[in-house]
Amino acid sequence: MADRLSSLDVSFLYMEEANTPMHVGGVAIFQAPESGFDFEAMVDLIQARIGLVPRYHQRVKGVPAHLAAPVWVDDENFDITYHVRRSALPRPGRDEQLFELAARVGSRPLDIERPLWELYVVEGLSGGRFAVISKTHHAMVDGIAAVDIGQVLLETTPEPQVPEVVEWHPRREPSSVALLVDAVGELALRPGALVDAVRGGLSDVRQTVGRLGGAAGGVLAMARTVARTAPTSPLNSGVGSARRFGTARADLDDLKRIRKAHGGTVNDVVLAVVSGALRSWLMTRGEAVTGRTNVRALVPVSVRPDDDHDLPGNYVSAYLVDLPVGEPSPVMRLHQVSYGMKAVKDTGQAVGADALLGIAGFAPPTLHALGARAASGWSRRLFNLVVTNVPGPQVPLYAGGARMLAAYPIVPLARGQALSIGVTSYDGEVFFGLNADRDAMPDLDVLGQLIHDALVELLDTAG
Secondary structure, three states, rough: EEEOOOOOOOOHHHHEOOOOOEEEEEEEEOOOOOOOOEEEEHHHHHHHHHHHHHHHHHHEEOOHHOOOOOEEEOOOOOOOHHEEEEEEEEEEOHHHHHHHHHHHHHOOOOOOOOEEEEEEEEEEHHHEEEEEEEEEEOOOHHHHHHHHHHOOOOOOOOOOOOOOOOOOOOOOOOHHHHHHHHHHHHHHOOOOOOHHHHHHHHHHHHHHHHHOHHHHHHHHHHHHHHHHOOOOOOOEEEOOEEEEEEEEEEEHEEEEEHHHHHHHHHHHHHHHHHHHHHHHHHHHOOOOOOOOOEEEEEEEEOOOOOOOOOOOOOEEEEEEEEOOOOOOHHHHHHHHHHHHHHHHHHOOOOOHHHHHHHHHHOOHHHHHHHHHHHHHHHHHHHHHEEEEEEEOOOOOOOOOOEEEEEEEEEOOOOOOOOOOEEEEEEOOOOEEEEEEEOOOOHHHHHHHHHHHHHHHHHHHHHH
């Protein structure tokens, strides 16, 4: 029997539209080894390791009449050269040119008829560097698993460890009749629940309700969330197909020093820095900023059990947090963010945010698509932007002997969302990736600089 997509995973497929492709990605920058960079050797390395990630050989196949969620099937025509592509910048390539290329690459949806991932190897960067731009559909990975994708390419030693080649032979694709029979059989075994709900969303909801102490608490939390309309903000606008990509970076020790001085978590510090940057950005645009001005962020976090990293599918919870951009004091902004994060965790308001992505799991799969699209349409009134923070390894990593110098995440935009911010820590540094609608955010580079300024402002208060 083929693996069926979970309720949440398939929602990301149904949410995808021409202007809002639902793939996560990243821009990783490497220092070429002294022996030089060998593109063909890197392709061979990926080819040898791809067998360790079976999903990379698979594509999505729908079930007739949408009787059940789609399934993963082996791609009998899998072609590694389609997924790993070579590109270059005019030497000496600047980082700004690389980020412009990343924006253009990220604007294009993945081909649903093929395995849902691509890698672009970009040569020609100044200083003997090259980069890898990655795209992987959100249906395949959640925020934490997105870092694990690098296991195909990255290792902890500069000496490439080529594993024993795993011979891969695709299984024959199941026929439409076979998929239909499987779906009917599963529904017959579970007449009171739909396949995708049982396999995905329902189990997650049971766990969430258990944490809240009862189903009534979850329903009330969702109602409270939906009732809290997001503030009006230039961050919400119509989204076109073109993108801009910006970056910022910081030392992880600086964030830890701030946390030690003022309390909270490193994630609280990140959100406080973003709050300060957004405050200054709004002012540069001439927007009215008062003491009561807020920007609401959807903050996804992984809820995958620590001992279950091999489980397939998405295990993501999300919090709606009001960022206090109207507060002039950087320390008070941090305290308010810490209090707000603790409050939403304690009151279980994450259920409301989860319901926007998973509510379609409780409807027939035909309505599943409509529910997911409706959730995307509601997003504008519920939050202003998405901010993700995914911790990465704190040791140097290498690809084919080349040391990775930086890793900037790319988080997709939802309908009506002009900006998303991804944050990844790696090897003692913190990397901010700013993905934005091209027309709505012509001043994205200003926001990148203001993130640095907000961190310096907060760091000055830590002694």
